[in-house]
Amino acid sequence: MIGVDSRAAARESSGAGREAGLAAPLADLVAREPLFVAPGTTVADVALAMREGQHSCAMVTSRPDGIVTNGDLARVVAERRPPDTPVEQVMSGPVRTLPAAAPLIRALLLMLDVGIEHVPVVRDGRIVGVVTDVDVIRQQSASPLLVADRIRRAGAGGTDDPALADLSADLARVAAALLADGVDGLRIATVVAGLRDALTIRMIELAERELGRPPVPYAWLALGSQGRMEQLLRSDQDTALAFADRADEAGAYFAALAERVTEGLAAAGVPRCPGGFMATSWCRRLDVWQRTFRGWLDEPHARSLLDAQVFLDLRRVTGDLDVDVLDRALARGRDRPGIQLALAQTARRFAPRTRRFRLVRADRLAPAELKLRGTVPIVLLGRLYGLAAGSAERTTAGRLHAAASANLISGDAAETLLDAYAVLLSARLRAELDGEPAPLSTPQRRELQIALRTVRTALQASALTHPGPG
Structure with missing residues (x-):
């Protein structure tokens, strides 16, 4: 049993849907007009306007629209760029927007998926406000954004950091709160998968810190329910790893990387796959992966592919290696x-x-x-x-x-x-x-x-x- 009482979370909704919590339309959270600045405005003037107006971001009226946040301004300082730098040189764009009528859950999912903290809200083709991660957190008793932030900050002790140990209780609280807020299981599964992605990426960063830079480009792959972004609390690890074709000797590095990440995920409450579909067993050069896929697809009755059909859900989580060739190989299933x-x-x-x-x-x-x-x-x-x-x-x-x-x-x-x-x-x-x-x-x-x-x-x-x- 996962240690959260979900009786309240499982109660029936009244049918019409509550206009509160994550069901609330974004328009209800937009309290004021955003700050707009021209592309040529200096970062010093933007910072002053944001401080005086108590804004955490400013919309840049470029084409397409851009956005600059407190984090962007902090990077300007860290990089010692001059204060008269035009804001268009440090902004992000084009911005990811949502309509004013969209429920808050869509902003939450966008923040988790893209890793952003501000979502501009659009009505009649015009940006009328910005919803922030703080707005989302205020609407929830247990926010996935807080769990994501905890994951990003953890790691002082490497992949064995106690701060990363057994995140299952945090995930259970998040899932129970989302159920109580009327969010359906498919959307909750997307949230859980997004947090598992964040945890995986953090584990990989920590493992690379211990092992040194990767010798060749690689890709960490999610399979099964994680590949589909449809995970629940008891979903186990379904992972694989592909690395560039150039060096066989790179295999030892990636085997060690796979072992550290897999062990770290298990310690954080993500069970090992009983069927063995984990990067510790499925770590191969990209050309070997291509031959493996061709063998599965060309077999007359495709029994091998059925036995390993989690690979049909393959998705790259992180890494610099282009694995589109594997997607193209799987697409041949249309002709089979x-x-x-x-x-x-x-x-x-x-x-x-x-x-x-x-x-x-x-x-x-x-x-x-x-x-x-x-x-x-x-x-x-x-x-x-x-x-x-x-x-x-x-x-x-x-x-x-x-x-x-x-x-x-x-x-x-x-x-x-x-x-x-x-x-x-x-x-x-x-x-x-x-x-x-x-x-x-x-x-x-x-x-x-x-x-x-x-x-x-x-x-x-x-x-x-x-x-x-x-």
Whole structure:
């Protein structure tokens, strides 16, 4: 059991949705106009205007718009640049904006994904305010931004720093708070994955500090649920490492890097993968990876790829090595109907179970059952339709939307399946937090039954396009 009581987090929303917390529109948090400065304004004048107006940033009226923050001005000082430096030389741009009607959760996800602290808010094509990380934190009892900041600051003791040890309790508090705020399981899974990315990057930085500079460019790869940005609290490590082709002797360095990072993640509460899909076992030169992928795809029945299908979710987390060649290799699955058929048949083997009169079982399902009979077949269908559409998307939502755009499934079918996915992830998360299957209220039971029936219907539909046993 993860040590957070989530009974309050699991309560039902009233239906209309609360206009508070992370559901609040960004417009509600915009208290005043932002500070605007011209591109040629000196950094000294910008700093003075920000201090006098108590602004933590200023919008630069360049084309496209830019932004300068307190952090940018601090770097100007650290780099000993002259005070008459035009602000356009130190600003960031183009800015990432959100509409005023967007919920605060979108700003939170953007901050975690891009690593920014300010999100300009747009109404009628004009920037009307800025939402900051402080605004987000004030709306939450446990903020993922605070956890991300703790991760960035930790490391005085290397990968074994006690400050990084067992972050699972922090993540559980964040997840429980998000559930209580009405955030669905799919969005919470994105937050958890974002924090795991931040933790991984910090572990890699600390490991490189211990081992020295990498001898050749490399890429740390996320697989499975981490690659899809769909992790829950008990999700384990699914990782790999690719390094440049030039030097076999680099293998010893990257093997040591993989071991330090994997051990550090485990100490921080991210379990090792029981199936061995971790960088400690999957650390190879890029050309070896290419041959491995070609072997999987060219095998007549693609059994090897099915055994290692977490690689279909491959995503680079950090590193300078370009791994687009691996994406292109995986895209060849579009021309391999045998692979698609095998994925469809595998998905149908995980169909939700039924009782008498074909009613889907939905009472007190354990997390393992919710995963195997609920979220797993949706993930498999996402992989199937993503391959069939030739999509480079890694998230389940992106793959299903790509399939709808390619007319492989209807837009309504994609949205209904994604709604079911969010419900099932929420149910899994509640069970993880409680440590056991919790009694379901009547609305929760009904919602879960609808989600599981949706999964069965989608699996039955896959038999029309990809027939066969399973």
